[in-house]
Amino acid sequence: MGLVDLLQSIIPPALFFSAPLIFTALGGVFSERSGVVNIGLEGLMVMGAFVGIIFNLTFGDALGVWAPWVSIFVAMVVSALFSVIHAVAAVSFRADQVVSGVAINFLALGLGVFLTKQWYGRGQTDMVSHQFFTRDIPFLSDIPVIGDIFFQGIYWTSYLAIALSFVAWYVLYKTPFGLRLRSVGEHPMAADTNGISVYKMRYIAVILSGALGGLGGSVFALTIALNFSHATIVGQGFMSLAAVIFGKWHPLGAMGAALFFGFAQSLSVISGGVPVLEDVPQVFLLIAPYILTILALAGFIGRAEAPRANGEPYIKGTR
């Protein structure tokens, strides 16, 4: 097998698997940069997947070609609203943010499966028929070699994810809004003294993470899973969280990590056809993202340093 063929069999699936992780990891970056730990990414993805699938099944026929796009948009909005629960607990009620995130995970799965049983009479929904399809990108796919590898048989959502990473980077590092958001995560009291509303910034950040988590979940549902059950989202949210940390809380780093994790996931699916890797037992590919994150955190692969005030509720007037 030639190199081009090899890349052609590796890269599209890697992009395909990593898109949901990228979206969700970006959400995690926003939330954690503002100082709110978000273990609830998993639950936000569950909510996104649930809403995406239900909306698609209900209105898919009426919307036709636009069905998947409208579905992920609606999933985004609903997950953003859902994440307000985490924001209220973590920011206003001064709850332990990790515990509140755990509650979000429980609640999303409980609600999702409860409503699925309520509406479909069993633990899983029907399969959607208006999902995303792979596309050859016009013109670009005609470029020799590169076109074959990067622009044939790929989902638009994968490009959206990568583009959004750059947008997130620009917003966080090149705009006043981003500076404020990062400042409340590093030193909320200093930010407060400078007239930045810590609570408002944190609410916005958590809601953004809800929207992006919902986007990630619904994209996963409408490209990979195609239905919703209790086993649709199993660990992708936590893997995105790993990507946030492995990417050192930077949008582009998170994107890189998510691409790598998606690549590792896709390898465990397609490794049969790839030389060298076909001899590696699947389990090593499955646990690679987690082990690498531990090594990164332990300082063996660069030093991962969290935003200073991550996880601490801000109480006005305390030192």
Next chain:
Amino acid sequence: MNSNRLFNILVPLISVLIGLFAGALIMLGFGYNPITGYVALWNGAFGDLYYFGETIRQVTPYILTGLAVAFAFRTGLFNIGAEGQVIVGWLAAVWVGTTIEAPMYIHLPLAIIAAAAAGALWGFIPGLLKATRGVHEVIITIMLNYTALYSANAIVRNVLSDNEDKTPDVAATASLASEWFQNMTFFSRMHYGIFIALFAAVIMWFLIERTTIGYELKSVGFNQHASKYAGMSVKRNIILSMVIAGAFAGMAGSMEGLGTFGYMSVQSGFNNLGFDGIAVALLGANTALGVVLAALLFGTLKVGALNMPTEAGVPTELVDIIIALIIFFVASSYIIRWVILRFKKEEK
């Protein structure tokens, strides 16, 4: 003021009540009768001896995972990795249970100790990284959860069985299953593990409240700097706390491996024993007695819920929603305190 103690009892109680009330509202909203629903839940947990046995069976690992989370909490650590520690404990117990031959008085304790040791190792890693490199234990334990899940699945498939989805049953000499309990409870899966779980709760109480080790662990949880100044080794205590917590969770795994199931199967996802343990620990205010009571409540809810679809038509997931809300309110205890204090002020 003794109101702190009062709050510690009031907050969980109020959270449970709000959770159950919200559950009732949800049932009303979807056209179910909440009373029928909760009666079905009660019958499903205590309706006859079979259900009672199943409830106790579920309470057993909950006590242990609850202790695992609570113990680490007392040292200021958040052990979200009970899930993975349960899995490695389960695997170790079944490994010893299926491959070694020995008389019961050696085999059974050995299997349980192996489970505790495996869990302890799984707690040692985040403890060590926290103590020596300052890495947050939450992230490490989450990553170790998945590592445990996938590795255990691979071992069940390739080492403990011949490419099958479950291991052979553990030898009778390593089994916790109790014919006496089974006969008494119409063949529920209740097993002797409940005594081990209760004994573990006593051990936690004794360790924390009556020994210098426990004093140091708590002290590190309250204030690391003061503890260091007083001559305690913060690092050693952090590691020790995670190791003991991991051992509790590992034992919870052995309850499943040696008692409830008697084997280990390939798991598509987590069984949530560890995550539910977080809820148990929080609701039990991280005390041994509180954990036992909270485990009883959650065991009742979980097992009772299985009866809700047949008797009241309500999906079992209602209970997951209720549990999530209970965790949410216990975590937000600040707001409950605030409301209580507000009411008190108005009375005066």
